[in-house]
Amino acid sequence: MLSVQGLCYCKGGTAFLSNIHFELMAGTVLGVIGPNGAGKTTLVRALLNDSTPTAGKVLLDGQALARMDAKVKAKQVAMLPQMSELRFPFTVEEVVQLGRIPHASGRLADARIVDEAMALMDITYLQGRCYTDLSGGEKQRTQLARVMAQIWRAEDAAGSRVLVLDEPTSSLDLGHKQQLMKTIHALAAQGVAVVFIEHDLNTVAHHCDDLLVLQCGHVKAYGKTVDILTESLINDVFDAQVRVLMHQNKLTVIG
């Protein structure tokens, strides 16, 4: 459903991305890994046409994403950037409500969705609190609930739904990280395709069906996680000495 073909992004004579290809099926979780500056964030921004790619195309259900109507696209594709610029004292509930802006599903339906998304990210107890007073992890959970509320129901979207998360677990504690991964799997089970940038290789190994490994703007490896996540690849890409073991049927990376 999401098909990326020959995506390139250059700026000021430097190629940040060159010739990226991948396919994402409904209900799969794709992990994007790579060292700092490999072009992971550039890739997801170019994917959503937030920075216009120099070459290549991104198709969603066979339709060019760049030419889709912004409102229609927003009902299908939600993205969580790495850092939030929000500096105004919205309450947590109001921030999550912003995720419903593209929809005209009515106040009652929206309120229910916002409540459900907040419950799932365990921020219901924070709902009246001021966003600017929250801790980093609480802010991240609030923003996660917002992007989830944006693509909450299949019936609001005209086609397949995609959730793009740029380092969503960077400030989360272990419990909330596991809760997030459970939610991602639940969304994938409903047919949402998830693209997810992550640094923790164990999280990637346990939860991503497919894996895209970037190095200096090139695809270093792409395929099923179990097939490509090897000691030699990690050594090569991250310049790190690790052991990859099979533990209780799950890949485990030991650093």
Place this chain on the structure above:
Amino acid sequence: MRLSPVQLNRFWPWLLGAGLALLIFSVLVSLVFGASVITLKQLGLWALGQGDAQTQLIIGSLRLPRALLAAVVGALLGICGAASQGLFRNPLADPSLIGVTAGASAGASLVIVCLNFSYWGLWGLSVISLGAFAGATLVVLCVYRLATGAQGTSVATMLLAGVAFSYLAGSLTGVLEFVADNQRLRQMSLWRMGGLDGANAVTVSLIAAVCVMVTALLYAQHRALNALLLGESEARYLGIAVDSVKRRVVICIAAGVGVSVALAGSIAFVGLVVPHMVRAFVGPNHRYLLPMSACFGAVLLVVADLFARTLIAPTELPVGLLTACLGAPVFILLLYRHQKMRSLSC
């Protein structure tokens, strides 16, 4: 004491009603007080069309147009301030940051110095006002063009360009001040202090029409402005056509502030302080913030003008001078609190 979203949603019509009632009350008070006090009985008789000639003159041609002009200018400054703080994602951004006020001053000074017939006018508008409006529009257009590239409009560049063009317009004003004779110098500095004494039926209806349009256009953008607070990329991911929203909001701010500076001179700090105070009660949601800022901007300027007229009566203080004297300390206090909050949270 911040109202919760649920409370706001439930009590919103009442809140807006209370704001409007306060505005009407402040206009009535400003009709009654002045160099000579009009009793409520005289006011009532005037309202029924049976007032004596003196009351008719004082209220009908002096105080009522003036109070209405104050209300509309205040409303425009308040709502444009709220919109520009949202657009720039900075609670301390003021419309004058993008050069509106400096451009208007330069335009007005140019007219005062270069044209002799400064009180000759079109439909009761002095040429000075037209010069001010032209100056404001020109500067905003330049700033906007400079900040807009292939990647869209950069808000940071726009702020810097606003500062740069403000200096440019300021230096033009300085040169004009240098070459002007004493009488014109006085006229220029009085104009810049801001005053509402030029009010008449034409100016009031003109600016009221602008106010209605600007308010309607900005209110239509309230969802987009809320999304913009998250950041421009985030707003784009939420399906907002960010560049056209920015263009519309900038045009509204230029028109709203430009017209009000043209008709009432530069009136400082209303656009900065009012949205701040309103935000403390209703939060940053533009659905509530925009109308309430308009309402309280109007109340604030009507009250400020009342004080400007009565403090050292029969002499009148320029209302812009009064708002600057009150507004600057409030601004400093806001900065101080902002800074303290930041050092606490970091």
